[in-house]
Amino acid sequence: MTLAYWNGDYLPLEEVRVSPLDRGYLFGDGVYEVLIAYDGHAFEAEAHFERLRRSMTALSLTGGPDVPALTAMADRLLGDCHAATRAQAMTLYIQVTRGVEAARNHSLPKAAHPSVLAYASPITRKTxxxxxxxxxxxxxxxxxxxxxxxxxxxxxxxxxxxxxxxxxxxxxxxxxxxxxxxxxxxxxxxxxxxxxxxxxxxxxxxxxxxxxxxxxxxxxxxxxxxxxxxxxxxxxxxxxxxxxxxxxxxxxxxxxxxxxxxxxxxxxxxxxxxxxxxxxxxxxxxxxxx
Ligand SMILES: Cc1ncc(COP(=O)(O)O)c(C=O)c1O
Missing domain, CATH: 3.20.10.10 (D-amino Acid Aminotransferase, subunit A, domain 2)
Structure with missing residues (x-):
């Protein structure tokens, strides 16, 4: 079972359900990060979190997780994946989209309600x-x-x-x-x-x-x-x-x-x-x- 973070909850990745009206799905309207952890420890995590914040700002995507929230999410998901797999290397995928609207509409929504997904997976490093x-x-x-x-x-x-x-x-x-x-x-x-x-x-x-x-x-x-x-x-x-x-x-x-x-x-x-x-x-x- 892969644990995921989805809009404030932790649940199995396969139980995450995305609306067809999510702007990420309709427009590719969102940003992401991929970071790596070695022996359970995230590598250059702050730099990745800052770049995610910068990407959100560049797309006027407001209301996404701040650095403390991202840090807590990363600790929990990487910790869980490491405990379950003991993998030497893991990646953490984080995605923030502009969220769900009542109907497909090019205009940016007035209120911020981003969709946030994150999950960790073991990876095999090249030798x-x-x-x-x-x-x-x-x-x-x-x-x-x-x-x-x-x-x-x-x-x-x-x-x-x-x-x-x-x-x-x-x-x-x-x-x-x-x-x-x-x-x-x-x-x-x-x-x-x-x-x-x-x-x-x-x-x-x-x-x-x-x-x-x-x-x-x-x-x-x-x-x-x-x-x-x-x-x-x-x-x-x-x-x-x-x-x-x-x-x-x-x-x-x-x-x-x-x-x-x-x-x-x-x-x-x-x-x-x-x-x-x-x-x-x-x-x-x-x-x-x-
Ligand atoms: C287009 C592009 N350039 C460069 C990189 C390398 O970035 P990083 O070293 O932060 O993984 C990536 C990583 O996904 C990428 O998608």
């Missing part, structure tokens, strides 16, 4: 052997909207891009807009070129990934050269290393792009060093919370 071998990626034009900094549940563009990766047996689809790399269907992109770690600027063209922020912080703490700037498609294709990052993929080295090797066709030294730093941070976080 050290997967990361040592590396992953493949494909590219495609970025056809999504221009509020990619909002973690909206309207994900048709991302899903179609992800399908291209699935069809190619690849981990991810890297999106290109106007000759510039934006991000992937559900990850951020880094390249390493001439010893410098480079990632696109976090503006409206990408989601400012929490993993992205952690990687930038680790690079700066370790004194590794790092730049946030536009990255051209040409630079991507000529890069020594390409990584993609997300909460569930962590930092995944891309060793083949559109069927051509990236750098030497194996994970490069900067990515290996960054992975080790990321692993140490995960371990420290778990230890601090023990």
């Amino acid at each position: 050290a052997a997967h990361y040592a071998k590396g992953f493949t990626a494909v590219t495609a034009p970025d056809r999504r909207w221009l509020m990619c900094d909002v973690k909206s549940i309207s994900l048709a563009g991302a899903i179609l891009a992800h399908d291209l990766a699935d069809q190619a047996g690849a981990l991810e689809c890297i999106l290109i807009r106007d000759g510039l790399v934006s991000e992937c269907s559900s990850s951020n992109v880094f390249i390493v070129s001439g010893g410098v770690i480079v990632t696109p600027v976090a503006d409206n063209r990408i989601l400012n990934g929490i993993s992205r922020q952690v990687i930038l912080r680790l690079a700066r703490e370790n004194g590794w050269p790092v730049e946030e700037r536009d990255v051209t498609e040409q630079e991507l294709r000529a890069a020594d290393e390409v990584w993609v990052s997300s909460t569930s993929k962590e930092i995944a080295p891309i060793v083949s792009l559109d069927g051509k090797p990236v750098g030497g066709g194996v994970p490069g030294p900067a990515g290996i060093a960054m992975r080790a730093a990321f692993d140490r941070l995960i371990e420290q976080t778990a230890r601090r919370n023990r």
Whole structure:
């Protein structure tokens, strides 16, 4: 049984009932977060909660849970899932939609009555052997909207891009807009070129990934050269290393792009060093919370 939070109650996920007039269902009018917990401890939870609040504000979605409420929800659901499964890694999905109305109507409702869903599930992390071998990626034009900094549940563009990766047996689809790399269907992109770690600027063209922020912080703490700037498609294709990052993929080295090797066709030294730093941070976080 998976325990869910649904509009103030805790109940089995399969007992949650959503109205067909929920604006999330009708319009994709809502926002979400996915965070990860290692050994029962949420990783970078505050950053995820703040981003959820920011996404709500960007969509004028009022009345959603505040940070203390999100923290309580996360503790209860992750605690329950960990007790039941002892899973080393779990994800917590949180979704807030603009809620149910009397009839389908484009106008924003006068009163706030959001629908809030959350539940935790065990996940299997990719192994050290997967990361040592590396992953493949494909590219495609970025056809999504221009509020990619909002973690909206309207994900048709991302899903179609992800399908291209699935069809190619690849981990991810890297999106290109106007000759510039934006991000992937559900990850951020880094390249390493001439010893410098480079990632696109976090503006409206990408989601400012929490993993992205952690990687930038680790690079700066370790004194590794790092730049946030536009990255051209040409630079991507000529890069020594390409990584993609997300909460569930962590930092995944891309060793083949559109069927051509990236750098030497194996994970490069900067990515290996960054992975080790990321692993140490995960371990420290778990230890601090023990
Ligand atoms: C479009 C997009 N970019 C980047 C990311 C990575 O974000 P995070 O590191 O916070 O998981 C995601 C995660 O779902 C995403 O959907």
